[in-house]
Amino acid sequence: MGPSNFQLWGSFAKEAMDASMLVVNFFCFLQVTRTYIFNAASVSGPSMLPTFSLSGEIVLVDRISLRLGKISRGDIVLVRSPENPRKVITKRLIGIEGDRMTFAVDPRRVGDDRKTVTVPKGHVWVQGDNVYESRDSRTFGAVPYALLQGRVFWRVWPLEDFGAL
Amino acid sequence: MLSQKLKLQQWCSTAKNVADRALIVAKFLCVLHIADNYLCAPTLVHGPSMLPTLNMRGDVVLTERVSHRIGNVGVGDVVLVVSPENPRKMITKRVVAREGDPVSVVGDGIWGDVSRSFVVPKGHVWVQGDNPYQSRDSRIFGPVPYGLIKGRVFLRVWPLDEFGLL
Numbered sequence: 001m002g003p004s005n006f007q008l009w010g011s012f013a014k015e016a017m018d019a020s021m022l023v024v025n026f027f028c029f030l031q032v033t034r035t036y037i038f039n040a041a042s043v044s045g046p047s048m049l050p051t052f053s054l055s056g057e058i059v060l061v062d063r064i065s066l067r068l069g070k071i072s073r074g075d076i077v078l079v080r081s082p083e084n085p086r087k088v089i090t091k092r093l094i095g096i097e098g099d100r101m102t103f104a105v106d107p108r109r110v111g112d113d114r115k116t117v118t119v120p121k122g123h124v125w126v127q128g129d130n131v132y133e134s135r136d137s138r139t140f141g142a143v144p145y146a147l148l149q150g151r152v153f154w155r156v157w158p159l160e161d162f163g164a165l
Numbered sequence: 166m167l168s169q170k171l172k173l174q175q176w177c178s179t180a181k182n183v184a185d186r187a188l189i190v191a192k193f194l195c196v197l198h199i200a201d202n203y204l205c206a207p208t209l210v211h212g213p214s215m216l217p218t219l220n221m222r223g224d225v226v227l228t229e230r231v232s233h234r235i236g237n238v239g240v241g242d243v244v245l246v247v248s249p250e251n252p253r254k255m256i257t258k259r260v261v262a263r264e265g266d267p268v269s270v271v272g273d274g275i276w277g278d279v280s281r282s283f284v285v286p287k288g289h290v291w292v293q294g295d296n297p298y299q300s301r302d303s304r305i306f307g308p309v310p311y312g313l314i315k316g317r318v319f320l321r322v323w324p325l326d327e328f329g330l331l
Contacts, residue, residue: 028195035198080312083288086236122250146247147312 038062039150043090047128058157061150071151076165078149079126082140088149091136095125103138107131205229210257214294225323228316243318243331246292249306258292258302270304
């Protein structure tokens with residue numbers, strides 16, 4: 001008499017459990033790596049031309065320097081948008097707390113319409129490389145440091161631009 | 166010669182044991198991290214800014230991490246927020262107004278000495294401590310971007326005689 005249906009089902013269920021535990025373990029591990037070490041992200045849009053093209057690139061984002069507070073002026077950072085918490089935007093960090101930022105209110109208009117702002121404590125000033133097509137700190141003000149999501153350090157795609165940023 | 170080979174074998178098996186245990190610990194920490202950040206976490210909160218709701222000397226509360234990710238934080242919720250003044254500090258305040266709501270501020274803080282009335286900008290919330298005399302909150306540092314909310318306080322577990330929903 002061969003193994004009963006019940007026994008077959010039992011061993012099948014056990015295998016399924018083992019496989020799903022493996023998947024769960026993998027995702028846990030992936031999530032911890034993404035939170036504390038590094039993450040991959042896709043960036044697109046016109047606000048960081050010419051650094052990033054319009055059609056979209058895949059980059060690696062470093063989470064360690066964020067936690068150690070080692071982000072400095074000139075770094076490209078991922079920021080959770082203060083206008084829409086579901087959106088993560090890519091900008092360049094231009095000023096840190098205490099810096100006096102001077103910028104043109106409308107870069108398209110020729111004129112001397114400039115504004116100066118001091119970056120408050122605990123905040124940073126971010127701007128897109130393409131000042132004509134970027135909603136950044138010139139629009140929504142200095143961003144609290146805790147909204148930063150990581151520092152972009154490596155471009156993975158497109159392959160011909162593979163390399164450090 | 167034989168004893169050297171035995172020693173090497175013992176070393177290998179000990180190393181394997183250690184690696185297995187370390188893997189179990191790592192898996193446990195992973196699960197703890199996921200639970201803490203995406204489900205629910207106990208937190209010690211202290212300070213005078215949320216009297217009489219929360220004690221000054223310290224309460225242990227449970228914060229759930231689900232609502233703020235699905236946009237379910239509303240007026241009246243007590244939330245854990247990263248302080249906009251100091252990114253390493255987490256503060257506990259109550260949400261008093263959401264984006265689009267009108268707020269009125271009287272003097273003090275970044276507004277100067279004038280009483281002002283304005284609308285909470287898009288993507289932000291207005292938080293205040295229940296104890297307005299001893300609280301640094303939105304009246305001082307302005308509306309807080311929604312992305313700084315890290316959890317919603319829903320249950321107090323310590324001290325035991327004050328166990329209950331908040």
